[in-house]
Amino acid sequence: MAEGNKVTLHGSWLSLYTKRVELALKTKGIPFEFVEADLNNKSPLLLKYNPVHKKVPVLVRNGKPILSHSGSVLEYIDETWKTGPGLLPEDPYERARVRFWASFVHQQVFESLSLACRSDGEVQEKAIKELLEKLKTFEEGMKEFFPDSIDSIERTKNLGLLDIVLYSGFGAHKVPEEVLGTKIIDPEKTPLIFSWLTALNELPLVKELTPPHEKLVAVLQFFRNNALKCGAA
């Protein structure tokens, strides 16, 4: 019976999507076992749980896998464990607003960053320009959410879906900034996002989750070199 209630997360230390699920579980105070997947030699168990995408993260509860796709695992966590703070607000209109912006960060803003990281020359230049424009759009949108400044203590109490998605994509913004040699989260151009990320990165829960800067720089540099070699962009 104890086995039935076990929560296991199959993930990887370098997967941004794994970080999301970890942060959501920890925010809710849900105990879980973490299984570090070998991405070069995926285990039969991981392939059994996720035959469609063969990817981490996979959350397993009561022996049943919950597959990750566009934040659906975060919604599952929020719906399953009602204790702890809600990742989404109660009101349907506010929920829709949070989902819209989370999706904007995930699909639009992060996509431009990802393209910038795997390209060079004109393609990279265009991707960085679009990235900065989208961050500005996000900044403007967020002014409605946060009429006052971002308070790190306040955020500790109310970590939600949008914080988690923003952190997973841009928490370690200094990593692509170093690899690409350009400022991405600029305190002058997008002060609200800059303060927000600074506040998030100060939280003990977040610090604990974030791998050392140098290790992430090495990983991103490795991915970037590979992508450029294969013409992935």
Added chain:
Amino acid sequence: MAEGNKVTLHGSWLSLYTKRVELALKTKGIPFEFVEADLNNKSPLLLKYNPVHKKVPVLVRNGKPILSHSGSVLEYIDETWKTGPGLLPEDPYERARVRFWASFVHQQVFESLSLACRSDGEVQEKAIKELLEKLKTFEEGMKEFFPDSIDSIERTKNLGLLDIVLYSGFGAHKVPEEVLGTKIIDPEKTPLIFSWLTALNELPLVKELTPPHEKLVAVLQFFRNNALKCGAA
């Protein structure tokens, strides 16, 4: 006060995403006013409501716009109007499964169809091959959902998120089949999806929403010619 409760959908007859919202509202029995947007000359109202993407559909309730992104409007509809059948199941695990597959159809399967429609030669050939493989994966996944055959009468009672997303992408599958000159929804290769779509297309609610075949063929042909001319793939 009456104005406050008004539901308006700004959409377009040729937008698949508009069809989703229309079908969800009609499934729930929610009265709404439909405003056909001029996509070549977008109204100031539409731009005011959706300054980020400047796109339809936009659902407006109580004067507040609910923006469409990755099915978030459908979730909003399901959370706001509790009357009528639920678009998502109650159980969090089942909800996660529906969201996962809806996202698979929307992001993976439909993306291959879309690429096939805007390309030719080798790119098109590869896109069609991937499309058929993804449809097969979806068929396999759906066997767990529908251990018995798809019953059109049963489906009328229980139209849900997955039906709506599948219909919006593939309800009019005969249109790309004619334009591309190839079978997409094959009764022999993916019999479950074929029966499912056939059952969906028989519903009066769905028939009413679907524009005439010839009109859709002309639109797709126009888009395809434009995309090929601009090298959009």
